[in-house]
Amino acid sequence: MVRRNSGFANLKAGYLFPEVSRRSREYAVSHPDAKIISLSIGNTTEPLTSHISKAMSDYALALATPEGYSGYGDEQGLTALRQKIAETFYAGMAEADEVFVSDGAKCDIARIQTLFGCRTPVAVQDPAYPVYVDGSVLIGAAGAYKNGRYKGLTYLPCTPENGFLPDFSKIKKNSLIYFCSPNNPTGYTSTKEELQQLVDFAKGHGCIIIFDAAYAQFIRTPGLPKTIFEISGARDCAVEINSFSKPAGFTGVRLGWSVIPKTLKFADGSLVIKDWSRVMTTLFNGASNIAQHGGLAALDSDGLVEMKKIIDYYLENVKTIHNALDGDNFKKAGVQIYSTGNSPYLWVRFPGYKSWSIFDKILDECRIVTTPGSGFGATGESFLRFSSFGHHESVNEACVRLSHLKL
Ligand SMILES: *Cc1c(COP(=O)(O)O)cnc(C)c1O
Numbered sequence: 001m002v003r004r005n006s007g008f009a010n011l012k013a014g015y016l017f018p019e020v021s022r023r024s025r026e027y028a029v030s031h032p033d034a035k036i037i038s039l040s041i042g043n044t045t046e047p048l049t050s051h052i053s054k055a056m057s058d059y060a061l062a063l064a065t066p067e068g069y070s071g072y073g074d075e076q077g078l079t080a081l082r083q084k085i086a087e088t089f090y091a092g093m094a095e096a097d098e099v100f101v102s103d104g105a106k107c108d109i110a111r112i113q114t115l116f117g118c119r120t121p122v123a124v125q126d127p128a129y130p131v132y133v134d135g136s137v138l139i140g141a142a143g144a145y146k147n148g149r150y151k152g153l154t155y156l157p158c159t160p161e162n163g164f165l166p167d168f169s170k171i172k173k174n175s176l177i178y179f180c181s182p183n184n185p186t187g188y189t190s191t192k193e194e195l196q197q198l199v200d201f202a203k204g205h206g207c208i209i210i211f212d213a214a215y216a217q218f219i220r221t222p223g224l225p226k227t228i229f230e231i232s233g234a235r236d237c238a239v240e241i242n243s244f245s246k247p248a249g250f251t252g253v254r255l256g257w258s259v260i261p262k263t264l265k266f267a268d269g270s271l272v273i274k275d276w277s278r279v280m281t282t283l284f285n286g287a288s289n290i291a292q293h294g295g296l297a298a299l300d301s302d303g304l305v306e307m308k309k310i311i312d313y314y315l316e317n318v319k320t321i322h323n324a325l326d327g328d329n330f331k332k333a334g335v336q337i338y339s340t341g342n343s344p345y346l347w348v349r350f351p352g353y354k355s356w357s358i359f360d361k362i363l364d365e366c367r368i369v370t371t372p373g374s375g376f377g378a379t380g381e382s383f384l385r386f387s388s389f390g391h392h393e394s395v396n397e398a399c400v401r402l403s404h405l406k407l
């Protein structure tokens with residue numbers, strides 16, 4: 001018999017979102033008339049603009065013609081799209097040939113671990129987007145699971161008490177550091193000074209930062225960095241992962257990118273970008289050419305205006321939910337809301353409750369699905385994440401229900 005990858009046995013049971021779905025399904029079955037509203041998973045709800053869908057359908061139709069047909073393209077992505085990404089988001093900070101187009105950020109986060117293997121120490125924020133941890137477990141870098149922790153990982157608690165700025169001094173030398181800003185799930189958006197501390201630490205200790213900027217376009221506060229490459233020294237110690245999913249509604253279309261500076265090196269002096277190029281050409285064969293034409297439309301002048309509008313729409317929901325959670329019933333219970341207005345998520349602490357118990361209570365009494373903070377890491381205990389992805393009407397309705405919740 002063939003041996004199972006031992007990483008799978010190490011994955012802790014009950015992945016967060018399946019458990020959230022299981023409990024909501026169970027509730028729906030026992031309450032068939034309840035109109036359940038989800039403020040849970042980070043999935044976009046508003047349709048693509050016709051401008052983007054037309055670009056994709058025109059391209060798809062042309063594939064049926066001899067002139068319009070194309071087969072495999074460059075594995076790193078269409079040159080025009082790499083240029084557009086570089087000039088739109090990284091002018092003066094990264095070049096088009098440092099941009100690699102992909103089928104999404106999660107896929108890149110999983111693939112990038114092959115560059116470092118199982119013997120590179122890994123540090124993650126706690127709480128964190130689950131793939132940083134689970135991907136490290138699968139590749140064998142996380143070690144055994146005991147008492148809610150993987151022994152081989154360095155957890156960096158990010159709490160209201162430390163201003164969501166973790167203590168970098170706990171990170172081992174020569175580590176990979178996963179860092180996400182604006183953060184999922186806390187919504188916290190790091191300042192330039194904070195990211196400078198991170199970069200200085202990484203440079204001083206031989207670390208590489210994997211910076212997840214999937215929500216960068218949600219940043220509205222002037223001066224907050226939208227890419228790690230705004231930080232001096234980052235080109236020597238960081239890569240960036242990004243995506244069209246959240247800002248342009250491409251969660252189902254699938255399109256993302258990574259930026260690997262030509263100046264970034266491994267311990268032996270070889271270039272990270274060379275190996276990444278090898279991964280993208282060997283284990284991946286390029287993003288869908290249809291999706292890439294959608295991406296080009298999303299970044300032309302009309303597309304960028306539409307992108308801002310759709311993000312404003314979700315940020316409007318953030319305000320609505322914030323107001324509801326600021327109501328007297330929540331205030332009296334000492335509920336604390338953490339939201340910077342620069343992310344689609346609100347991170348909310350319910351003193352005296354465990355995450356799953358307040359999750360069940362809100363499901364039961366308001367028929368609203370949220371996400372238990374504890375599912376993102378031990379430090380998330382007693383928090384819920386509220387997501388603003390939803391139609392205004394259903395978010396408004398959810399907020400009316402929340403105003404009646406008795407805590
Ligand atoms: C949604 C999300 C992603 C995944 O993006 P895809 O491009 O759809 O794979 C990556 N990172 C964070 C933090 C996310 O919330």
